Amino acid sequence: MSTVRIWDLPTRLFHWLFAAACVTAWVSGDEPRYTDLHLFAGYLALGLVLFRLVWGVMGGRYARFSQFVRGPAVVLSHLRHLFERERPHEPGHNPAGAVAIVLMLGLVFALGVTGLVVLGGEEGFGPLAGFFTVAQGVTLHGWHEWLGWALLIVVLLHLVGVALESVLQRRNLPRSMVSGTAPANKDEAEPHNAAATAVVLLLVVSGFAVSWFYPYLQEDKEDPYHPFVAGDLKRNPVWQEACSECHMAYHPSLLPDRSWQRMLDEQADHFGEDLFLLPETVAALRRFAAESAAGQVERELSWRTLHSLSAGQTPLRITDTPYWKSVHREIDAGTWKRPAVNGEFNCAACHQDAEQGGFMNGAMRIPE
Amino acid sequence: MNRVIMIAALGLAATAAVPAMAADVVDERLAAYQAEGAGPFDAKKGKAMWTQQFTHAKADKPRSCATCHTDDPRAQGKHAKTGKAIKPLAPSANPERLTEVREIEKWFMRNCKWTVGRKCTAQEKGNLLSYLRDL
Incomplete structure (x- = not known):
């Protein structure tokens, strides 16, 4: 076996942007002052899920859902034989890791949708403003928080799995997600890096970040930037x-x-x-x-x-x-x-x- | 001829646009208090009342005009309870003051009751207005 590329660039870029978006959304969620940051991270995460769904169909060899999503029998068998010395060689995602991936994508998608309902119902902002009442927003706010806890649990399981597999297989999985390479046979290599797609993804995300946060650069003490202003509150x-x-x-x-x-x-x-x-x-x-x-x-x-x-x-x-x-x-x-x-x-x-x-x-x- | 009419019209418009002067409104008030039997009015007595400490059933500690308006009516004051800034009361420091009869009487009602624990008499109001006008 030699060291070959298994993760194309968009898959790697997605992974780290997605992780950063989820961590940011998690830490900024409870502090009203940072709602703006929370929404940015939420929109980013939701957009990345959509990108990943497309890339899971059109992307590289190991990025495709058809390559790594397996049935429960395979997952159980994988877990049963986890600590055995002789295991089938898996250059890409292993069957248990695939479950975590599907769960994380699904949970973040649900978090994004419920988040937009909360934003529209409670605050009267966002694309769903006007479609939901405050009461509905409050109900989904509860769901949104439970989904957040569920995501935290799956993320922790994912991290434990990565650490465990890194030790068991004596290969550094996190480093592979940076370099893109892993020990595998030459014919198992990912032929395309798809760098152009990665550049487009990075440009879109950067543009989104700049347009979102640019007003903060313009604000001063006299005229602070308020990302949300109360709609048409009646005054008298x-x-x-x-x-x-x-x-x-x-x-x-x-x-x-x-x-x-x-x-x-x-x-x-x-x-x-x-x-x-x-x-x-x-x-x-x-x-x-x-x-x-x-x-x-x-x-x-x-x-x-x-x-x-x-x-x-x-x-x-x-x-x-x-x-x-x-x-x-x-x-x-x-x-x-x-x-x-x-x-x-x-x-x-x-x-x-x-x-x-x-x-x-x-x-x-x-x-x- | 047209020019003369225009200048006269401008002059009239300017006069109409000028807001009421505190001195005139105070004079009108003093005359009204006199009609109620008060007077003559003494700015010195008004000044003494400004800082006089009053105690009454609703006051937990002695109160005076200066509690909120400070010892100098030309200075900015501060609401004793809410901390809201109060603009200077003396017309020499704030020309908008004492230009509306309704405002003068409303605040006399409100603030005499808070400070003194009762309505102020026409004599007291006349003294206070004389003091504020002459500052």
Whole structure:
């Protein structure tokens, strides 16, 4: 046996880009601030799955599904004879590795699709915006997370398998995925490197990355780049003026209508102050609250706020809602006391789009 | 002839575009308070009231105008509770101040109740406005 090429360049490039996209998506998934990065990695991974499906039909010898996807009997037999000295020579993917490949491609495809539903339903963004309700987005958000855990397990099994096979076969599998070569007979070699396809793939991915992140290079402190801005949230000049006389004007979609109506009933003792609002001002505020409160508008934060309350609860403070508490539980007392933050009611200290009522992921920066 | 009419029209338009002057609005207020039986008004008494500390049932610690507006009405203030920046109140530092009767009376209502624990009298309001106008 000699050292020959078994992996063509697009297969190798796909492998490492796919691994990088999955790791990036995994680590950026929980942090709202990095939603933009998460979406980039998600789109990239989904696009790579589609590429791999095509390459699995049109690609090189060992890249084709027909070469490595085997039935359960072969997989079981492979696993049964795993630790035996004499095993059939497998230059490409072994039968167990093939199972992991199919599972990873399938799971990432499902993650991409559910992710797009979450984006469209909860946030109102992406190609599926408008096709799904917040409630549907929230349901699929749960699925999306379970699929993520399933992917993690398969990836770990894949890594264990690679390590095990590397030891058992005394050949460095990860290095093969870089160099493309492995010990095999000359007639088992992959004849084409398909470098041109790899270059096209790399150019498309680079172009996507540049177009996605370019606005960050243009931003400055005065004009930070917000990848997502709340769609067409209704604003109202009377609301804006009356509320912002003493504090930020909190958008009505942050609390249910019953909270706002009670607040206006009690305007003579508004957290200790008598507002002396004119009757026509109160009427205008009541009308705007009634049409834009949580429950009236299709927004994730409204939906989650509303669903965190029992029917009998009528909180007057946004900070009293269980949803608000749950999303702010990781902010420690010291952060709230920072001069630039100045307390829980100053949403705009961290949410750069708070004045517009946005509160979008990615518009959040906790000041020092 | 046409030119004269045009200049006159421009002059009129300019006059109409000029917003109300704080001094005129304050004079109008003082006259109104006088009609309620208050006066004469004393800017010095207004200044004394500005920093006077009031305690009442709803105040956990003594409150004054200066609590939020600072000792100098020409300086930027800060809402005691929410921390929101408050623009200078003295018309000499902020010409938009004291130019609308409705705003003046609304804030007297709101802030006297918070600070003093009751409505301010016409005499107190006249003193305070005199103080702010003359700064």
